[in-house]
Amino acid sequence: MTETLTNTHLFGILLTLGLYYGCLWLRKRLQKNYINPLLISAFLIIIILTQVQIPYEHYTKGANFIHAFLGPVTVVLALPLYRQRKLLVQHKFSILGGIFSGVAASFISVIVLCRVFHLNEILERSLIPHSVTTPIGIAVSNSLEAIEGITVISIIITGLLGASIAKILYRILRITHPIAKGLTLGTSAHVLGTTKAIEMGETEGAVSSLAIGVAAITTVIMVTVLQVWGLY
Amino acid sequence: MKIFKQLLIILVINFAGELISETLSEPLPGSIIGMLILLILLLTGLVKEKHIAETATFLLDNMPFFFIPAGVSVMVSYQFLDGHLAATISTIVLSTLFVMIVTGLVTQFLIKSKKDD
Structure with missing residues (x-):
């Protein structure tokens, strides 16, 4: 059952968005600026994937959509x-x-x-x-x-x-x-x-x-x- | 409607950058060529800030979110760090210190030696 749920585009996007939002919420709540949402989200995703034994390829299926925005993000640095x-x-x-x-x-x-x-x-x-x-x-x-x-x-x-x-x-x-x-x-x-x-x-x-x-x-x-x- | 138009402008510039990058013999990343194109368009007034403002601000304010997948990718390349973790972190820490010391001292020196520049 996990297989059909994780091997989707939705899974990687939801996991990334959920954890990132959670970190932002926590940082605001605790007023601690040293909480780094990027580092913590990435770390937690790695822990979840390895502990629940979800293949990395399942994660990238959705995560690749997020990764694709690196181009536009770089362009607007102008x-x-x-x-x-x-x-x-x-x-x-x-x-x-x-x-x-x-x-x-x-x-x-x-x-x-x-x-x-x-x-x-x-x-x-x-x-x-x-x-x-x-x-x-x-x-x-x-x-x-x-x-x-x-x-x-x-x-x-x-x-x-x-x-x-x-x-x-x-x-x-x-x-x-x-x-x-x-x-x-x-x-x-x-x-x-x-x-x-x-x-x-x-x-x-x-x-x-x-x-x-x-x-x-x-x-x-x-x-x-x-x-x-x-x-x- | 407005967001779509802004996103379209940004993506077309990104695509143009990739196109130029493909035709160059040197591996200059397309996204960076795109950034230079946008800078030139802004400087010449062909693109105004308002043509991209909302979308660009959203992307800039939420930049770290888009780096998470790249950060997670370290899990499939961990073997490269195996046995080198302490040395890698030491390199990062020492190099950062060195960069800050050099940049700080050089800039302070240049400002003081050329007050009117």
Whole structure:
């Protein structure tokens, strides 16, 4: 009986929507911003599928409809970029310089650390886009023929970490300028970092949401350059 | 009606991006080309914010929902992490720290050294 109920389009959509809504409800109810609906929903779905022994293919039957929206989600990222265009023109030198250095630091550190820890190449390629916003991270992961599941998890860990340590890190490094604060959060911790940046102030939030898009484009360009050179 | 029109615009742009991506020899993702197309259309005024606003805002505000299936897909590739979990998490943590330190210091330095940019 379970077979006929789970091997449907409805099952994957219902499970995903139900758990995500449940997490949103719980976060609002408990007023705890650290509750991450994406991470918790994905974790619970994996637990349910493995414990009830529902084949992964049954889940993807419906989930593929949700996954198909990654394209449109990526396209509309142009909107926040467009809205913050004046800020970019005003501070182009510092903003582009800062973001470029951050993206380069991400590439270099992932490549070096993977060599140090003896991680294989497929893991290295999966971790390359860990600082980028999720839909673009997934696209980069796919174009590198990496594992998108690992990329997504690494992006969430990065976002949660970046958002929670930013304040302490800024104090230690004496980073005081609102543009530097927002830019660092957007470049390193994408949307989750931007949520934190908005709490810090208006300029911080605006710069952070601009940095998400610019850092993503910079990452895509760098990956393409590496591919053209035949390094990946 | 309005939502359908907005969704249609966004999907057509997405499709155009995929089309261009197919014709390019380098593997630049179609969705990202789509994002650049939309940015150009907005900058040139060929597409106005109001042509996509409600649908785009819905997608942007609820982004994480659309990533859940990709997150779940880690269950079929767990074998790649087997025995490498601690090293993988260490890589993510150290790399994130490094990115934040570099970005923060470089940006702060650039702003202070060029006050009027």
